Amino acid sequence: MRNAGWRASGDGCGEDAAGARNPNVIHEAQMSAGDRMADRLARGAGSWTFIIIFGLALGTWIVINTLLPGDRVIDPFPYILLNLMLSCLAAIQAPVILMSQNRQEMRDRIQVEQDYQVNVKAEVLIEELVRRTEGLEDALLEIRSRCDEIGDRLP
Numbered sequence: 001m002r003n004a005g006w007r008a009s010g011d012g013c014g015e016d017a018a019g020a021r022n023p024n025v026i027h028e029a030q031m032s033a034g035d036r037m038a039d040r041l042a043r044g045a046g047s048w049t050f051i052i053i054f055g056l057a058l059g060t061w062i063v064i065n066t067l068l069p070g071d072r073v074i075d076p077f078p079y080i081l082l083n084l085m086l087s088c089l090a091a092i093q094a095p096v097i098l099m100s101q102n103r104q105e106m107r108d109r110i111q112v113e114q115d116y117q118v119n120v121k122a123e124v125l126i127e128e129l130v131r132r133t134e135g136l137e138d139a140l141l142e143i144r145s146r147c148d149e150i151g152d153r154l155p
Contacts, residue, residue, distance in 0.1 A: 023110040027103070035103055042100035045093055058082070 031039075044050055061082055065075045075081035 021114055023107055023114055026110055027107040031103070035099070038096045038099045039103065041093070042097045045097065 061075070062079065065073050065079065065082075066077065068074075070076075
């Protein structure tokens with residue numbers, strides 16, 4: 001039985017052969033280049049690779065500026081330039097990560113809406129199956145009663 005209202009072939013809008021829409025494809029189609037860049041930055045900044053490399057870079061900065069002779073030091077203790085760079089990085093990175101989280105929330109909303117639509121369609125189909133099953137039960141009862149009548153007529 002075919003689901004009413006669901007197309008059987010993909011139309012390039014995130015629909016598969018069964019007619020189900022892929023929320024990731026729908027969401028990707030709505031994203032701008034800036035959105036994709038922000039997601040890549042958030043994905044990279046939230047990785048262990050970033051944390052390790054960033055920790056090594058900070059450690060290297062501190063070691064170099066501690067061990068260099070006084071006249072060659074770029075950023076002497078208390079590392080004010082390093083603090084300024086970290087503050088700027090945090091000021092830029094935080095809103096970008098928030099934008100990425102907002103897009104993930106939007107993707108989740110698309111998924112929830114689609115789940116709801118699937119559930120409604122499943123409920124309608126189940127109700128139809130129940131109705132048909134009840135019809136089959138009624139038909140079987142009718143056949144049984146006719147068989148009983150025929151059996152009563154036999155000698």
